[in-house]
Amino acid sequence: MKNLLLGFHKKLKQFLYSHVNGGKGMISIFLALTVSPLLMCTLIFVEYARIQSAQAIIEELMGSSIFSALAHYDPYLDERFGFMAVRQDQKESLDSRYQSYLEANVQGFGKAISLAGGTAEGKNSLIEPLALRQEVYEYSELSVPINTLVEGLNIEDLLSNFYNLDSLKVCKNVMDGGKNAIDITDSAINMAKSLKEYSDEAKKYGESLTKYKEARTAYDDAYQALEEARSKKDNGEDISLDSYISDVNSKAGAFGTATRDLKEKLSSLKEKERDFVKNQESFRKAADELLSNVQEYDKNKHDVDTLQDPLFVTYHEINNQVQNSLDSYQKELYNDGKEDDGKLEEQAKKLESYSAEKDEKIEGYVVLSEIEDVDQRTAALYGDLQNIIKGSDDSVDIATQLKDLLYEILGVKILYDGSLDSNLDPNELINQSGVLDLGSAEMTDSIVDLLSSITDFITAVSGADFLGILKALGSYLTSMVTFFKGIYDWASSRLQNLGRLLMFKENLGKNYLLYGYGVYNMPNRTNYSDGSTLTGYDYSNIFEMAGGTYNIGFLDGDFWNYPKMDNAGGSDKLYKGAELEYLFTGSNSEKGAQVGTFFNIFLLRLLTNLPAIAESDWLQATSITGPFIALFFVILLIIEAFIDMILLVNKQSVSFIKLKAYMSTAGLPDLLNDLLQCTGISDALQGKIKEKTEGLAKKSKNSSKETQSSSDNAGDSSGTNDSSGTGDSSSTNNSGGDSSGKTGGNDSSGGKDGGGKKEKNKDFKKPTEAMGLKDEQGFLKADYGEHCLYLMLLGTNQDQYLMRLQNLVQLEAKEKYKEKTDYHLSKAYTGITATTEYQLNEFVPITKSTGGFTLDCTKTLGY
Numbered sequence: 099m100k101n102l103l104l105g106f107h108k109k110l111k112q113f114l115y116s117h118v119n120g121g122k123g124m125i126s127i128f129l130a131l132t133v134s135p136l137l138m139c140t141l142i143f144v145e146y147a148r149i150q151s152a153q154a155i156i157e158e159l160m161g162s163s164i165f166s167a168l169a170h171y172d173p174y175l176d177e178r179f180g181f182m183a184v185r186q187d188q189k190e191s192l193d194s195r196y197q198s199y200l201e202a203n204v205q206g207f208g209k210a211i212s213l214a215g216g217t218a219e220g221k222n223s224l225i226e227p228l229a230l231r232q233e234v235y236e237y238s239e240l241s242v243p244i245n246t247l248v249e250g251l252n253i254e255d256l257l258s259n260f261y262n263l264d265s266l267k268v269c270k271n272v273m274d275g276g277k278n279a280i281d282i283t284d285s286a287i288n289m290a291k292s293l294k295e296y297s298d299e300a301k302k303y304g305e306s307l308t309k310y311k312e313a314r315t316a317y318d319d320a321y322q323a324l325e326e327a328r329s330k331k332d333n334g335e336d337i338s339l340d341s342y343i344s345d346v347n348s349k350a351g352a353f354g355t356a357t358r359d360l361k362e363k364l365s366s367l368k369e370k371e372r373d374f375v376k377n378q379e380s381f382r383k384a385a386d387e388l389l390s391n392v393q394e395y396d397k398n399k400h401d402v403d404t405l406q407d408p409l410f411v412t413y414h415e416i417n418n419q420v421q422n423s424l425d426s427y428q429k430e431l432y433n434d435g436k437e438d439d440g441k442l443e444e445q446a447k448k449l450e451s452y453s454a455e456k457d458e459k460i461e462g463y464v465v466l467s468e469i470e471d472v473d474q475r476t477a478a479l480y481g482d483l484q485n486i487i488k489g490s491d492d493s494v495d496i497a498t499q500l501k502d503l504l505y506e507i508l509g510v511k512i513l514y515d516g517s518l519d520s521n522l523d524p525n526e527l528i529n530q531s532g533v534l535d536l537g538s539a540e541m542t543d544s545i546v547d548l549l550s551s552i553t554d555f556i557t558a559v560s561g562a563d564f565l566g567i568l569k570a571l572g573s574y575l576t577s578m579v580t581f582f583k584g585i586y587d588w589a590s591s592r593l594q595n596l597g598r599l600l601m602f603k604e605n606l607g608k609n610y611l612l613y614g615y616g617v618y619n620m621p622n623r624t625n626y627s628d629g630s631t632l633t634g635y636d637y638s639n640i641f642e643m644a645g646g647t648y649n650i651g652f653l654d655g656d657f658w659n660y661p662k663m664d665n666a667g668g669s670d671k672l673y674k675g676a677e678l679e680y681l682f683t684g685s686n687s688e689k690g691a692q693v694g695t696f697f698n699i700f701l702l703r704l705l706t707n708l709p710a711i712a713e714s715d716w717l718q719a720t721s722i723t724g725p726f727i728a729l730f731f732v733i734l735l736i737i738e739a740f741i742d743m744i745l746l747v748n749k750q751s752v753s754f755i756k757l758k759a760y761m762s763t764a765g766l767p768d769l770l771n772d773l774l775q776c777t778g779i780s781d782a783l784q785g786k787i788k789e790k791t792e793g794l795a796k797k798s799k800n801s802s803k804e805t806q807s808s809s810d811n812a813g814d815s816s817g818t819n820d821s822s823g824t825g826d827s828s829s830t831n832n833s834g835g836d837s838s839g840k841t842g843g844n845d846s847s848g849g850k851d852g853g854g855k856k857e858k859n860k861d862f863k864k865p866t867e868a869m870g871l872k873d874e875q876g877f878l879k880a881d882y883g884e885h886c887l888y889l890m891l892l893g894t895n896q897d898q899y900l901m902r903l904q905n906l907v908q909l910e911a912k913e914k915y916k917e918k919t920d921y922h923l924s925k926a927y928t929g930i931t932a933t934t935e936y937q938l939n940e941f942v943p944i945t946k947s948t949g950g951f952t953l954d955c956t957k958t959l960g961y
Contacts (some may be wrong), residue, residue, distance in 0.1 A: 099126035113679035149953070152211055152938055156955050159207065163199035164930045164959045167192060167218070171961070172926065174914050178635050178872025179619065179907060182961035183224055183926035187918040193218045196932055209939055216934035222926025225528065226905060227900045229928050231612065233961075234903075238611040240632075268708045269586045272731075276579040279728070282384040282413055283572040289377040290421070290483070290565040294743065296370040297476035304473030305362040306356070313356035314351070314462035317449075319461050320349040346454035353462070354449025361442035367472070378420050385410070385417045387753070412724035415486050423479045427512060438463075482562035482720050486724070488569070493726040497556055500733045503790045504549070507740050512747050513655030514692035515623045517646060518676045521668025522686040528908050528923055529901035541588070542657075542697060544581045546738070552579040552729055571725050571845065578732055589705045592892035613890040616681045616903065617883045620952060623692055624749050624882045637675065643913055644672035653747065657740075672909050678886055681902050682894060696743065699885045703739040703752075710876075711735045716794060734761040740786075741769065746882040748776045751878025754888070764796050768875050928958025 172185040184192060197220035202215055217298035222229040324342040331337045388410050441463045448460055488494070524530070551574040558570035621629060621637035628650065630638045640646070668687075673680055682698070711717075711734050717727065738761050742752045750772060761768035769791065773784050880888070888901065904923055912921040933956045 117445070137931070140834060148210070149937060152936070153953065155207060155312045155954060156204075156211065156934060156936055156953075158376065158956060158958060159200060159203040160932050160934055160957045161204055161959060164932055164957065165217070166199040167196045167930055167961065168961060172196065172911070173913060175907070175926065177633065177762060178631070178910065179909070180631070180633060181224065181230075181233045181926075181928075183928050184220055186921055186925050192220055192930065195607065196930065200934065204936075212933040212937045212939055214937050216954075217694070218930055218932040220925065221929040221931045222927065223924050224928065225904060225924040226928040227897065227904075229903060230658055230900055233894075233928065234612050234615045235608065238615045239401075242248045244830065248950075261923060264591055266586065268703075269582055269589070269705070273579055273582045273586060275729075276575050276582065278388050279725075280575045282381070283568060283575055285377070285381040285384040286413065287568045289374070289381045290480075290568050292370065292374040292482070293476065293480055294563075296367075296374040296563050297473070297480050297936045298369040299367045301475040303360075303363040303367045303569070303764050304471070305576040310360040317346070317349040317353040317460075317462065320346045323455070323945055324454060325448070335855075343454040347452065350449050350452040350454070350460070352454070354446050356461075356629050357442055357449060358446040359437060361446060362437055364442065368913060369556045375424065376416075378424065385413050385640050388413065412486060412489075416432050416483055418480055419486065420479065423475065423482075426475075442893060449658055454660045462875050480564055486565050489560050489724045489726055493724070494556065494559055497558075497726055497729055497733070499793070500730065500737070501556060504737050504740075506731050506786060507737060507744070508549075508657035509782065510537055510740075510744060510779065511656045512744055513657070513696050514653070514689045515626075515651065515676070516654040517641075517649045518623060518626065518688045518690075518692065520644060520670040520672060520674050520688040522673065522688075522909075523669050523671065524686060525906045526909060526912070527669055529685075529905055532681065537619065541584045541701065544577070545657075548574075548577040548732065548834040552733065555725075556727060574729065578728065581732070582825055585704055588701050592889075598711045604917065609719055609891055609896075610683070612896065613887055613899070615898070616678055616890070617887045620681060620695060621660050622678035622883055622886065623676050640672070640677070640910065641674050643910070644670070646672040646674040669851045671913050673906070676905055680884060680906065681899060682886055682890060684898060684902050692854040695886060695889075696747070698889055699746065700739055702885060702889060703742040704735060706755055707738045707742070707759060711761060712757050712763075714762040715764075716762055734759070737761060743756065743777055745772055745776055748779065749881070750776055751879040751881045752882045755879040756883075758875065761791070765875070766791055766795050768849040928960055931956065931958040 125404065168184065170185050170188065172181075172183050174185050175181045188195075197216070200216075201213065204211055224230050224233065312676055320342070324346045325341065327337055327342045427438060444462050445460065449458075452460065551570070555567075555570040556568045556576045562570065621640060626637045626641055631637075642693045673688055676688045676692050679685075679695040680688075683691045683694040685691040685694060711731065714734060716734065717731060738759055741760055744764070745752055756765075758765040758768075760766065760772075770788055771788065773779060907926075908923045911923070911926075915921045935952050935954045937952050
């Protein structure tokens with residue numbers, strides 16, 4: 099191997115010495131071979147730098163050109179909605195506009211680059227939910243009211259406390275109490291029905307008994323006359339006995355007929371009594387069950403009396419009264435009279451075949467029960483029970499006044515603004531978002547049924563008997579439970595949404611930005627004539643563009659003739675002013691949207707007012723007794739919520755969570771003051787509300803003093819009212835009818851002191867105590883629009899909300915540009931994507947040719 103290498107080296111050396119050594123130009127060749135690769139690498143790096151520079155330049159030029167094209171934004175969308183999108187009312191296309199800007203920019207930069215082609219197209223139009231959502235977020239971040247709600251008022255704490263309010267608890271207690279009351283009322287109805295039949299049969303028995311006594315007396319007198327005639331004849335007098343015998347036989351026949359009739363009436367009476375006793379036992383068991391439920395409910399309640407207590411007091415008094423009455427005479431009639439049937443039957447048979455000539459005198463059987471006047475006793479019991487269920491005369495008077503006031507308030511025309519009457523053409527909508535199933539029609543029907551049952555109950559108390567009153571009460575309780583079930587179902591799903599919202603707190607601010615945009619930038623029925631967006635765009639422009647005719651204050655549609663919310667289409671191109679209501683409901687009918695929104699806010703007010711109404715001193719201090727408490731509670735609740743709605747639709751604000759209800763002594767001055775500031779309610783109705791509520795407050799104050807005086811006297815006494823709630827009839831009889839309406843009264847307390855108030859739960863903390871920024875009425879004064887905001891937070895689907903918002907933008911912009919272009923939201927681009935092909939020119943332009951290959955660049959920019 100070594101020899102081979104040495105041989106190769108020798109040959110190479112000989113070659114170099116023979117051919118290269120000393121040759122001319124050899125150094126140049128050597129340098130050329132050495133430097134050329136270095137020069138080639140240098141030129142490659144220079145060209146690469148030119149390409150990189152060209153790419154940076156073209157990107158910059160494309161960006162500048164895209165921004166120039168985006169500068170042609172839609173001024174109407176910006177001014178009206180705060181949205182930035184490419185305008186559509188220009189003849190030049192987006193692509194040609196971009197190309198012209200790009201060409202000008204390339205020419206102005208130099209001759210290093212030549213354009214070879216390219217395109218530009220819009221991206222992320224407002225028809226895309228994500229693009230619209232982002233536009234809303236970016237615009238709403240500048241919204242001062244939203245920031246104030248989220249940060250300044252600590253809305254998270256507000257919603258958390260609202261979530262923990264007792265509204266649903268009170269609502270559920272009323273439902274459960276109502277169901278228990280319905281059960282015991284059904285038992286009471288059965289008992290009352292059997293008592294009435296028993297009393298009617300006792301009356302018939304009494305009449306039969308009177309005839310029986312008369313027939314027995316006539317028979318005894320005739321037989322006595324016969325005996326006297328026989329004695330005279332035995333003493334020698336010439337006297338005929340035929341007429342006497344005939345008279346005795348005749349009287350015996352009549353006596354036999356009366357005996358048989360009495361036997362039949364007595365048998366029927368006993369049957370009716372057995373039914374009555376059986377139903378009375380069922381009623382007693384129902385009363386005991388209600389007592390158990392009340393005691394269980396008392397363990398968890400926070401000094402807030404609802405339905406069960408006063409009803410239990412009344413029904414317990416009824417049970418005691420019936421038991422006392424039965425104890426006084428029932429044994430004689432039902433037990434000791436067991437042999438009556440047989441003896442009367444035997445007597446009737448003897449009298450039917452009686453012959454004065456052959457038979458001895460029959461001594462008339464004395465029925466044990468006849469001396470007890472059962473007909474009078476049952477009638478008296480029926481009347482006593484009627485007085486117990488009826489309560490005091492003040493109960494009827496106050497309930498009647500309240501019912502009349504409620505009917506007048508419900509007759510106020512406030513359901514919708516008559517000037518806003520568009521019916522959208524469905525063909526003009528780009529999205530069919532569907533109409534929110536608000537259940538307003540069903541809920542309103544349940545209120546109508548409830549009001550009808552209230553009237554029937556008051557009418558029954560005024561003129562019907564015990565059974566009629568109970569039937570009317572049962573109907574009312576059924577309607578009341580249906581009504582509160584509707585509220586409970588409506589509220590439950592929305593509070594579940596609120597719970598999820600509070601669980602994921604990062605979404606809370608975004609939800610406020612999204613829904614707050616609609617509240618503060620879309621007109622509603624209260625501000626369409628004089629309101630504006632946050633940027634100052636007047637809502638009146640929309641009304642005029644829609645062809646509306648101003649009739650300010652033309653509120654129409656009362657509760658009794660409400661138009662049910664529907665999705666009826668029409669031929670109108672725009673909503674005139676109820677756009678916020680459309681965002682909430684999605685109804686093509688502007689009136690329907692207003693009505694649907696009205697009833698949802700009404701339900702929200704019913705829910706939020708429940709704790710305040712339950713704590714109203716008018717419930718606890720008035721002379722209303724027994725089942726009237728339940729009726730009174732419902733009437734006050736509906737009046738309170740409807741007055742809230744009157745104020746809201748007339749541009750007033752109402753505390754979202756109330757510390758005190760208008761329907762209370764403390765809240766009445768606030769009500770009167772707020773009504774004075776409300777221009778949408780007549781002076782006459784204001785006067786009636788003032789007169790009747792002040793009268794009720796006066797009665798409440800007087801009754802409160804009487805109750806306190808009675809309580810003080812009870813404290814000084816030996817404590818006869820401290821009953822166990824299970825039986826002492828004397829305590830019930832001494833309590834009187836009025837005590838049935840006092841919360842915490844005698845037997846209803848289940849062992850508590852009947853003279854004083856229930857001890858408050860010390861651990862209970864009112865929901866408003868932990869919140870700041872409140873006034874004396876409550877906190878967070880909210881107007882109509884802000885109530886819509888809360889409703890949308892509680893239950894509006896975001897996708898549907900955005901679809902409805904797209905519809906509104908489309909409708910308004912299309913109407914605005916109808917004479918210039920066929921506007922469509924799918925062309926409302928919020929960004930531009932451009933693709934440009936280009937080539938590099940020669941570094942030294944000798945041949946004026948390009949670099950030989952094409953480069954391209956794609957860039958997307960938006961607002």
